[in-house]
Amino acid sequence: MSIGNSPEDDRPSIEDDRPSTDDERPSIGRALQQARIDAGLTVDEVTTSTRVRIPIVHGIEEDDFSRCGGDVYARGHIRSLARAVGLDPDPLVAQYDAEHGGRPAPTPAAPLFEAERIRPERRRPNWTAAMVAAIVAVIGFVAFTLFNGADNGSKGNHVAEGPAPEQKPSPPRPSTSKPADPKPDPSDSAIAAVPKDKVTVKLSVLDDKSWISAKSHNGKLLFDGTLLKGESKTFQDDERVDLILGNAGAIELFVNGKKVEDQFETGQVERLSYTKGDPEVG
Template sequence: MSENTKSIGETLRDARIAKGYTLDDLQQTTKIQKRYLIAIEDGNFSDLPGDFYVRAFIKQYAQTVGLDGNELLDEYSDQLPSTKTQEYVDRVNEDNPSTRSAQRKVDDRAAKIKRQVPIVAAVIVVVAVLIGIWLATTRSSQSSNKAQNVDSSSVSVSGSAAKSSSSAKASSKKTNSSSKKVSKASFSKVSTSGNATTYTMKNAPKDKTIKIKTSNNAWVSVTSAGTSAFQGTVTAAKTQSVKVSATATSVTLNLGNAPETKITIGGKTLPISTATSSATTASSTNASSTTGSTAGTASSASSTTTSQVQNITVQFK
């Protein structure tokens, strides 16, 4: 039992007066109705909405007037009713407007959350479906690309090792394209007069690079559009490449040793005729002089009576 001569209500009233608070001030601060504050000070706890809130109101009262609420409750615990069940809380909520308002806010918030749950769930389902469709489409596209790449690589010209799958596919496509272009090109002889022969190259490719290879040293000159593209001796077993403009309409080749010389234009072999009569040393020298060779080179080309000099003109169509 408490040995205090003052009741808990008197202790609270004295602390309130010492603070200079009126009951109205305390009501405004604590939001506890004035009649409940008076009941606490008078010890009429039965006038409060329920035993459950007796301790809560006293604790709030004590803290507002500068007292330790927990300590005060412990000190006067024998004067206070015990806490009751939830039914008292419900009754207090019905009587206290501020409590009812707070409870309504909680209920409204809970109801709003419940209403939003189906919407959020539907959005999640839609997003999951869209992601699934996107993944399926991506995988299908990748599979299709792989199948196309396999098909294209299967018809590629084989023989060279690919450094990577992408470079191999690109090389195969390029080789196929080049092969088609080369296969379309063809030579046809237009005329032959002495050691001069004219050919027509149908479906000539844009790349008109001329490659010259001879089994024996031979003097060669290449002229295109009136301009010398190459002039000199081609060493045996070596390949001489001569770049000709893609827009060139014709090219003229002077061969000092035609039977031993192989010519390709854009990858297509030129069918050099070997039926031309053998040139004498003098005629070989004259032909070499006509094409602008140096005296030493012409002598080298004409030193063998079995060498054949040919002047070949190729017209591109």
């Protein structure tokens, strides 16, 4: 029998081989803080990369999630911080759910869709119907106005109807106006009212047409053109009027109020000059 430890002392300890329980895991905040320190990052650097405010980062590292604003935001912050310091976020989120009553059940989509379907849609104004109604109203108003106007007119005519009072013919009144003087026939005396201090020549085309040129005593051109049948021209000058008639036989000529009786032939060209005296052929 050897002196020393008993065989029982050589057996491995049961407590050393026992797997670690969940209670031996570091807390979420402790794990994030240790990983940040191991990564050589400061809180400010983690805040810059995750956009999680500094007070919230300090609170999570102290396992205080009250500043996160709810479980949903707390899970999101845990995931952001875990990725920033190089940890797998899923075990930390699962640990958070286990410590805070589990992950909430997702809201079924059917009631949401049903609520969206039942929600009444806001009706837009129907401008086309409003415009049609306005046009119909205007047409109705115009028709009503015309109908009333026609009705009133017919009533007024009905009142005005009836036998008209007989009017006795009034006796003829004696005429006080003097009888009009008989118009004198065109003659030498009727045209004699031309000014005596000027030479007045009047041309009238009786048949076909005639080319006419008229000049004053100083050579000023008074007219140069063709007169058609029924057209007339009158020329005046202080001393003399010179004429060229292209078709003298078609022209009736008055000089100083007197008709020139010379018989010109059709197609004949005449050069004539007249002064203040009696008509004389130039």
